[in-house]
Amino acid sequence: MEKQVFQKVLNENKVKRPVFLNAVKAFITGGVICFIAQVILYLFKDKVGLPKDQANSLMYIVVVGVTSILTGFGIFDKIGQFSGAGTLIPITGFSNSMTSAALESKSEGIVLGIMTNMFKLAGAVIAAGVVSAFISGLIIYLVR
Amino acid sequence: MKKIGKNSVEFNHVYLRTSSAISGPKEAEGPLGQYFDASYKDNYCGGQNWEQAEIILQQHAIEAALSKSGLKMDEIDLAIGGDLNNQIAVTNYSLRAYDVAYLGVFSACSTCTQSMLLAAMLVDSGYGENIMTITSSHNSTSERQFRYPTEYGGQKPTSMTSTATGAGASIISSIPSSIRVTRATIGKIIDPDLSDAQDMGRTMAPAAATTFKTHLEDFQIEPSEYDLILTGDLSKYGSEIFLKILEEWQIQTPENTNDAGLMLYDIEKQNVFAGGSGCGCVTLVTLGYVVHALKTGKYNKVLIIATGALMNPIMVAQNESIPAIAHAIALERSML
Numbered sequence: 001m002e003k004q005v006f007q008k009v010l011n012e013n014k015v016k017r018p019v020f021l022n023a024v025k026a027f028i029t030g031g032v033i034c035f036i037a038q039v040i041l042y043l044f045k046d047k048v049g050l051p052k053d054q055a056n057s058l059m060y061i062v063v064v065g066v067t068s069i070l071t072g073f074g075i076f077d078k079i080g081q082f083s084g085a086g087t088l089i090p091i092t093g094f095s096n097s098m099t100s101a102a103l104e105s106k107s108e109g110i111v112l113g114i115m116t117n118m119f120k121l122a123g124a125v126i127a128a129g130v131v132s133a134f135i136s137g138l139i140i141y142l143v144r
Numbered sequence: 145m146k147k148i149g150k151n152s153v154e155f156n157h158v159y160l161r162t163s164s165a166i167s168g169p170k171e172a173e174g175p176l177g178q179y180f181d182a183s184y185k186d187n188y189c190g191g192q193n194w195e196q197a198e199i200i201l202q203q204h205a206i207e208a209a210l211s212k213s214g215l216k217m218d219e220i221d222l223a224i225g226g227d228l229n230n231q232i233a234v235t236n237y238s239l240r241a242y243d244v245a246y247l248g249v250f251s252a253c254s255t256c257t258q259s260m261l262l263a264a265m266l267v268d269s270g271y272g273e274n275i276m277t278i279t280s281s282h283n284s285t286s287e288r289q290f291r292y293p294t295e296y297g298g299q300k301p302t303s304m305t306s307t308a309t310g311a312g313a314s315i316i317s318s319i320p321s322s323i324r325v326t327r328a329t330i331g332k333i334i335d336p337d338l339s340d341a342q343d344m345g346r347t348m349a350p351a352a353a354t355t356f357k358t359h360l361e362d363f364q365i366e367p368s369e370y371d372l373i374l375t376g377d378l379s380k381y382g383s384e385i386f387l388k389i390l391e392e393w394q395i396q397t398p399e400n401t402n403d404a405g406l407m408l409y410d411i412e413k414q415n416v417f418a419g420g421s422g423c424g425c426v427t428l429v430t431l432g433y434v435v436h437a438l439k440t441g442k443y444n445k446v447l448i449i450a451t452g453a454l455m456n457p458i459m460v461a462q463n464e465s466i467p468a469i470a471h472a473i474a475l476e477r478s479m480l
Contacts (some may be wrong), residue, residue, distance in 0.1 A: 007171050
């Protein structure tokens with residue numbers, strides 16, 4: 001009886017999320033991050049003259065490192081609030097999830113705190129990555 | 145003390161002898177900042193980590209209540225309180241420093257009114273002369289336990305509430321003073337089948353409305369009985385639901401309704417999304433602002449309906465919904 005009243009009122013008054021606006025913001029910020037990463041890659045490869053593999057790795061290190069530092073200074077969560085998936089989907093999101101979890105757990109010590117909890121959020125990404133890499137690898141192997 | 149109706153009690157000789165409210169930095173910058181006894185400039189409050197910070201806040205609130213009332217801890221017959229941490233750890237550790245009998249309670253944000261109404265019942269039934277209540281919350285201890293790490297860059301929705309950093313203590317007493325504790329209504333668990341931990345205001349609104357309705361029915365009074373009906377902490381979206389449910393029940397929507405989550409912060413400017421939440425929020429508003437307003441005569445009768453979303457991350461991950469509860473307590477200006 002009463003529950004029906006609650007359901008009715010709650011269903012009539014849902015909080016609308018600005019999905020379109022969020023998508024636009026994510027598209028732009030995600031694009032900007034990829035553009036910056038491409039410029040870094042270009043600098044390492046064509047200006048410094050490193051081989052492609054090394055240039056790639058160095059670019060990742062720079063992006064992950066900068067994100068990690070921004071997380072430590074308490075800036076990245078503010079950027080993330082604006083950009084949403086734009087910063088969460090690229091490798092910046094991975095770096096932030098690890099750094100933030102590690103920072104949060106630092107009071108519980110190095111082993112039980114930082115090392116145990118570091119992958120609390122990123123673990124899902126790693127597991128999903130390994131599983132999907134295995135499946136797509138298997139498909140490629142069978143198709144060939 | 146007399147049982148009234150189904151779930152309510154009327155107190156005979158119970159008074160709010162003193163209260164204290166200690167806040168974090170963001171709360172001090174909010175519209176009610178001037179009503180707090182003290183505020184910390186950073187979220188660590190001089191502690192090593194967030195949990196220590198919350199302990200410091202609680203102990204500061206206890207000390208402030210004692211010094212304001214001129215009492216010593218050995219004159220306190222019992223301490224009742226809780227917080228949002230697992231095993232109400234912060235309250236357990238804060239009270240480790242004191243030689244006092246203690247009952248720990250938990251009902252999420254409604255721990256504030258739950259401990260006050262239990263204290264009032266015990267005082268009125270003769271357990272003792274002075275009973276202290278203590279409640280607190282800290283933004284970062286709650287975020288890490290219930291949601292994500294503080295620095296995690298995920299996007300928070302507009303329905304999200306921001307857990308307040310603050311602690312408050314009160315001394316409920318049989319010795320007459322300027323504020324009387326007159327009535328209380330105990331809530332029941334209401335589960336509206338919502339499971340979004342980032343939308344707790346709407347989850348708690350049905351519980352608040354149910355307790356309010358029970359209160360009106362038990363005492364056979366109209367909403368206009370009170371100068372202020374304070375819910376806490378439904379925030380922006382929850383308050384809308386609260387009023388709409390009352391409308392459905394044809395309870396004349398009281399204009400004198402407000403929500404602690406909307407009062408503690410300037411929600412346009414302070415980056416708190418839909419408003420404040422946590423035991424600290426309703427505690428700071430009640431024991432800081434409302435007590436002051438009762439003493440100065442701005443209000444005569446106030447009903448505080450504190451609401452708790454009884455959220456457990458494991459249960460929610462197992463596809464369970466979030467049960468909610470609300471307990472109400474009425475404070476009245478006495479002629480002393």
